[in-house]
Amino acid sequence: xxDKKKPVSQVLGIGQIEPEVSGSSxxxxxxxxxxxxxxxxxxxxxxxxxxxxxxxxLAGGYLAYRGASGHCPIxxxxxxxxxEAENQVPDAIEISKSLTINRPREEVYKYWRQLExxxxxxxxxxxxxxxxxxxxxxxxKLADTKLASVLGKVEWEARIIEEVENERLVWKSVEGARIxxxxxxxxxxxxxxxxxxxxAVIHYRPPVGQLGGAIMKLFNPTFKQMIKQxxxxxxxxxxxxxxxxxxxxxxxxxxxxxxxxKPSSEYASTDEKHEGxxx
Amino acid sequence: xxxLCYNGIGDLRTxxxxxxxxxxxxxxxxxxxxxxxxGSDLHLLNGxxxxxxxxxxxxxxxxxxxxxxxxxxxxxxxxxxxxVGSIIGCGECHxxxxxxxxxxxxxxxxxxxxxxxxxxxxxxxxxxxxxxxGYAGSHAEFIRVPFADHGAFVIPENITDxxxxxxxxxxxxxxxxxxxxxxRPGSVVAVWGCGGVGQxxxxxxxxxxxxxxxxxxxxPERLRTAREISGAEVLDFSQVNxxxxxxxxxxxxxxxxxxxxxxxxxVSEGLDYYYDKAKQFVRLETDRPIVLREAIVxxxxxxxxxxxxxxxxLIDAVPMGAAMNKAxxxxxxxxxxxxxIPQLLEHLQSGKLDPSFLLTHRMTLDQGxxxxxxxxxxxxxxxxxxxxx
Numbered sequence: 001x002x003d004k005k006k007p008v009s010q011v012l013g014i015g016q017i018e019p020e021v022s023g024s025s026x027x028x029x030x031x032x033x034x035x036x037x038x039x040x041x042x043x044x045x046x047x048x049x050x051x052x053x054x055x056x057x058l059a060g061g062y063l064a065y066r067g068a069s070g071h072c073p074i075x076x077x078x079x080x081x082x083x084e085a086e087n088q089v090p091d092a093i094e095i096s097k098s099l100t101i102n103r104p105r106e107e108v109y110k111y112w113r114q115l116e117x118x119x120x121x122x123x124x125x126x127x128x129x130x131x132x133x134x135x136x137x138x139x140x141k142l143a144d145t146k147l148a149s150v151l152g153k154v155e156w157e158a159r160i161i162e163e164v165e166n167e168r169l170v171w172k173s174v175e176g177a178r179i180x181x182x183x184x185x186x187x188x189x190x191x192x193x194x195x196x197x198x199x200a201v202i203h204y205r206p207p208v209g210q211l212g213g214a215i216m217k218l219f220n221p222t223f224k225q226m227i228k229q230x231x232x233x234x235x236x237x238x239x240x241x242x243x244x245x246x247x248x249x250x251x252x253x254x255x256x257x258x259x260x261x262k263p264s265s266e267y268a269s270t271d272e273k274h275e276g277x278x279x
Numbered sequence: 280x281x282x283l284c285y286n287g288i289g290d291l292r293t294x295x296x297x298x299x300x301x302x303x304x305x306x307x308x309x310x311x312x313x314x315x316x317x318g319s320d321l322h323l324l325n326g327x328x329x330x331x332x333x334x335x336x337x338x339x340x341x342x343x344x345x346x347x348x349x350x351x352x353x354x355x356x357x358x359x360x361x362x363v364g365s366i367i368g369c370g371e372c373h374x375x376x377x378x379x380x381x382x383x384x385x386x387x388x389x390x391x392x393x394x395x396x397x398x399x400x401x402x403x404x405x406x407x408x409x410x411x412x413g414y415a416g417s418h419a420e421f422i423r424v425p426f427a428d429h430g431a432f433v434i435p436e437n438i439t440d441x442x443x444x445x446x447x448x449x450x451x452x453x454x455x456x457x458x459x460x461x462x463r464p465g466s467v468v469a470v471w472g473c474g475g476v477g478q479x480x481x482x483x484x485x486x487x488x489x490x491x492x493x494x495x496x497x498x499p500e501r502l503r504t505a506r507e508i509s510g511a512e513v514l515d516f517s518q519v520n521x522x523x524x525x526x527x528x529x530x531x532x533x534x535x536x537x538x539x540x541x542x543x544x545x546v547s548e549g550l551d552y553y554y555d556k557a558k559q560f561v562r563l564e565t566d567r568p569i570v571l572r573e574a575i576v577x578x579x580x581x582x583x584x585x586x587x588x589x590x591x592x593l594i595d596a597v598p599m600g601a602a603m604n605k606a607x608x609x610x611x612x613x614x615x616x617x618x619x620i621p622q623l624l625e626h627l628q629s630g631k632l633d634p635s636f637l638l639t640h641r642m643t644l645d646q647g648x649x650x651x652x653x654x655x656x657x658x659x660x661x662x663x664x665x666x667x668x
Binding site: 194225228232236239241242245246247249254255257258260 | 280282284285286292294295296297298299300302303304305332333334335336351369370371372373376384385386387388390391403412413414415419423425426
């Protein structure tokens with residue numbers, strides 16, 4: 001089922017910026033090879049997990065990834081390309097979220113613009129470093145250690161291409177990013193004048209193709225949920241100075257002398273996984 | 280510490296679990312002195328509220344003593360004797376600032392769960408499923424209270440523990456039911472359900488100026504309490520036709536205000552009960568809105584229906600035509616604890632309200648399952664646990 005409705009960015013008239021086409025949104029694995037890669041990979045992954053063989057599972061996971069994504073980092077490194085059409089560019093996926101924060105606009109903007117603050121509420125980020133006033137370096141946090149060992153460090157550089165203080169920020173990832181992305185965040189006074197509406201639109205070009213496209217559609221709600229949760233935590237942090245959590249609380253699932261988990265404001269990536277399972 | 284944990288539908292166990300810890304700067308840890316059962320717990324136990332997990336500690340109506348405070352707790356001190364509202368409110372968002380605490384934007388860490396079904400997320404509630412935040416509940420020796428400066432209220436000295444515990448939920452919920460019911464001097468109010476919340480709704484309705492309150496139930500002991508202690512006229516729905524009786528008792532008009540203090544697990548003696556029960560069984564309907572339907576039809580033209588009985592999902596066959604054409608006003612919601620607790624403590628101090636009679640059975644946590652069984656069978660008004668015993 002394809003969603004034919006207008007993207008929210010068009011309704012709001014913001015965030016029309018498109019991400020670059022580079023890195024893994026370029027295809028270098030042909031269709032036939034991808035299908036075999038995905039099918040074989042899925043088999044190995046399942047088999048490996050059942051047998052408890054990490055290596056088999058990892059190899060399977062890798063094959064499944066290149067089958068699904070149509071992009072093979074190894075092929076790229078050795079200059080191999082079996083994609084039939086070199087110029088297949090996947091459509092960017094749009095995620096948008098708005099919410100209202102009960103704090104003055106200047107304060108909300110200031111906190112956000114200090115990009116180093118972002119990982120405090122964006123739990124999928126490990127760190128963001130400002131290189132100069134325009135450029136920043138982003139490192140993702142991968143909770144799943146198996147996945148992390150397959151993918152390695154996921155990082156990218158982003159550039160602010162438009163900034164209006166206390167009003168809007170537009171950014172784009174720099175060519176060669178692992179996941180090409182671009183977006184806009186707007187800060188608007190709420191109608192009652194007491195708070196700030198924040199409107200975020202993010203576009204990213206997933207590693208796609210026919211097969212990959214279908215799989216990414218499955219993942220899309222998860223990403224969308226993640227971005228929404230990020231913004232919700234931002235609101236909590238701005239309004240209350242803390243992030244609501246139950247991570248680290250007691251329950252009948254623990255033995256009496258078992259140490260409690262660390263609160264989720266520090267280690268929340270696992271929270272997301274737990275949330276995913278509860279769906 | 281000892282805690283009463285949910286282990287599946289109809290299965291509660293007293294277990295030894297780790298003591299709670301401060302997780303956020305505005306948290307406090309309370310040593311629970313008294314913790315009451317509540318009708319809404321039965322919805323959890325009977326499997327009508329999804330997103331319960333094995334091992335969840337239940338309970339949300341409690342009082343106790345502050346034993347530890349986080350670095351950002353400004354008002355509470357160690358040793359304070361406090362009652363804590365069941366609903367968790369951050370105190371800073373638009374809704375908390377507007378005194379609509381149960382609509383708090385920030386206190387539910389699982390906001391995404393209700394958002395999918397309700398379009399929005401509402402406040403976290405202690406011990407009340409993961410859709411309402413997944414917070415550990417109060418049927419335990421200790422409990423972590425987030426945003427403690429807003430949720431915990433120091434109990435004035437002349438109010439006993441046995442009275443104060445119900446200021447956590449039963450009293451504010453009953454009071455809010457009456458507060459929402461547009462009661463004017465001389466109003467006639469009908470209250471469905473004579474459990475703890477219903478009794479408090481009756482007393483609050485009188486406090487707000489009602490001339491008569493008619494209470495409806497079928498449990499003889501609860502009807503007796505409604506009549507003798509809360510001062511209501513009573514109707515036993517297993518014995519009389521409620522529509523007819525309400526109409527005749529009000530000179531043919533119908534009650535000015537109708538309060539639903541029952542909610543999704545209503546019962547009746549009629550066919551509608553089996554209709555709803557069957558649909559609920561196959562999940563075509565999540566709630567049984569028997570009382571709600573009855574209230575809409577019974578209510579006088581232009582009257583108010585006030586709902587505090589809990590509904591969780593979808594209901595069928597609501598007589599919307601009656602509601603629309605009779606120009607009824609609907610008010611509803613989970614109680615705004617923090618809005619009502621200060622004034623209710625004053626009413627308790629002055630003796631205008633006294634909820635202590637709700638405590639009919641006092642038990643230890645080890646008797647948890649027994650207590651809830653009795654409560655489910657309506658053999659008690661309220662069982663209150665004493666975790667330290």
